[in-house]
Amino acid sequence: MMNTEIIISLLLLAAHVWLVPMAFSMAHAKWLLGARDETVELSLLTLRAKRAAANYMESLPAFLAIALLIKIEGVDAGSLALYWLSLRGVYLVLYVLGTPIIRSLVWIGSVVVLVKMALMLI
Numbered sequence: 001m002m003n004t005e006i007i008i009s010l011l012l013l014a015a016h017v018w019l020v021p022m023a024f025s026m027a028h029a030k031w032l033l034g035a036r037d038e039t040v041e042l043s044l045l046t047l048r049a050k051r052a053a054a055n056y057m058e059s060l061p062a063f064l065a066i067a068l069l070i071k072i073e074g075v076d077a078g079s080l081a082l083y084w085l086s087l088r089g090v091y092l093v094l095y096v097l098g099t100p101i102i103r104s105l106v107w108i109g110s111v112v113v114l115v116k117m118a119l120m121l122i
Helices: 003-024 026-033 044-073 078-097 100-119
Strands: none
Touching (some): 003 044, 003 078, 044 078
């Protein structure tokens, strides 16, 4: 219970931090594979992906803490965890595409789900 959701959240972290920015930075493959001592100009999509990753890293610790408490307490919140993960995946796509209002609504939805998960522990 919750093992899969925790692992998926960490895979989504890898997508945010590594896969998506790398995909938009392939023009700088030498820089990506090197020590990154010099500065390169990153594309707009790469910069958006990096900002989305920073946002994900702000909410991931709360999700992981709540998920671990849910696992310890034996509470069934798997569907809420999957909703949160889905919303965060959609958020990444919307952020990279530059969709501001809908992206913000999706983010708010992910916060609401996180709060609902936490409330299940009370």
